[in-house]
Structure formats: structure tokens, C-alpha cells
Amino acid sequence: MTEKVGVLGKKASQRSQRTDVERVVVTPLPTVYGEFRAYGYLDHERGDEQVALVHGEPGAEGVLTRLHSECLTGDAFGSEHCECGAQLATALRQVADAGSGVVVYLRGHEGRGIGLLGKLRAMALQAEGLDTVEANLALGLPVDARDYGVAARILDDLGVRSVRLMSNNPRKREALVRHGIQVAEQVPLLIPPCESNITYLRTKRERLDHHLPHLDAVAHVSS
Numbered sequence: 001m002t003e004k005v006g007v008l009g010k011k012a013s014q015r016s017q018r019t020d021v022e023r024v025v026v027t028p029l030p031t032v033y034g035e036f037r038a039y040g041y042l043d044h045e046r047g048d049e050q051v052a053l054v055h056g057e058p059g060a061e062g063v064l065t066r067l068h069s070e071c072l073t074g075d076a077f078g079s080e081h082c083e084c085g086a087q088l089a090t091a092l093r094q095v096a097d098a099g100s101g102v103v104v105y106l107r108g109h110e111g112r113g114i115g116l117l118g119k120l121r122a123m124a125l126q127a128e129g130l131d132t133v134e135a136n137l138a139l140g141l142p143v144d145a146r147d148y149g150v151a152a153r154i155l156d157d158l159g160v161r162s163v164r165l166m167s168n169n170p171r172k173r174e175a176l177v178r179h180g181i182q183v184a185e186q187v188p189l190l191i192p193p194c195e196s197n198i199t200y201l202r203t204k205r206e207r208l209d210h211h212l213p214h215l216d217a218v219a220h221v222s223s
């Protein structure tokens, strides 16, 4: 048996007792936001390839952290249906500006865990007037099927014990705590709404308990 040895020269089993999520590689990743290191992981349980971007030397406590749920349409295409793309860019910029931090990019989280095609089908129903919660339910799909266990294991592997979590979603905080990562602070990640996403954002606030106080200032968004 050969054991996989990462570029840091350590055996995966020496880094974490929870070896179902294995660190496979670390590589420098220069970005428009600053210099990051990309940590690549393989989740043996689900078969997902995961990546965490680390800037600077975050340490163990109070690490500025974003758990970003994969959103192809928002992150890559600049979709204004949701605010994911702007949230990802803002999180990377804030981590770089802070001098250190972590952005965990969670694969398998499309459409709050219903997959890319499920999300596109839900978007088609939203174009017909359903809200994001009703659309998932109309398709017989869960409203939120995301699991944050892998994110906690990645943070554990990185030596992070407590985070300042960039999120408006109280369920992310609760999930991390449940998986053994402390949340010292929840840092709002508020993106100014646009005409295309104001209804979606209001639904997230009213039906999914997201903290989005900045929506109060937006009575009507005109084009």
C-alpha cells in the first residue's frame, strides 16, 4: 500500500483523525483579489472534489471565513437571479484585505443542494411566479439539502477552531457549531439588491430566516 503524500510532505492521516476528507494537494493561486493557496480535498464519503482558498496565515481562532455554496450561474455567469457571484467576490476581497482568512467553496451545493438541473428547473418556475421555496417544493425537492460536515472537516484540517463567519444565514452558523467549529462572530455579507433579485432576497429573508437588514432601505427597485 502506498500512502498519498501531499506537496507539504505530510501524510493525510497525520493531519486529521477524520480522514474521510483527504487533503490531496496545495498549490499557490494568484487571483485578482490577492495571493491565495488552493487546498484541494477529496471527500471519500460523497466522492466530491472540494477546494478551500487560504490567504495569509489565518491561525486557529477567529479566522475570517466564508463557506460558499457552489452556484455556477451566479459565480461564473454573473447571474442576477441570486447574489452568489457578488458574495463570492466580496468574500475573497475581504479576506485579502484582512490579511488572512479562508474561503471554502462547497461543491454539491447547487440550488441549496438540489443540483444544477434542479436549480434551473426551480428558476424556470420562479420565472412563472413561484418563490424559491415554493419552486423547490413544487418539484418534490427539499428546500435546503446542504450539508456542512465537509466544510467543518476542511476547517479542522486547516487547523481552524473558531471562525468569524461571513454569512447572513443562521443555519450555516448552527451547522458549523454542530460539527465542532466554533463561530466567534457572524459577519454580514450584504450585497446591494437589484431588480432581478430583490424578490429572491426577500424570500430568503422572510422564509429562510436570512439576516438581510439592508433590504429595509429598498422599498422599490426601479430599473
Ligand SMILES: [Zn+2]
Binding pocket: 071, 073, 074, 075, 082, 083, 084, 085
Ligand atoms: Zn446563486
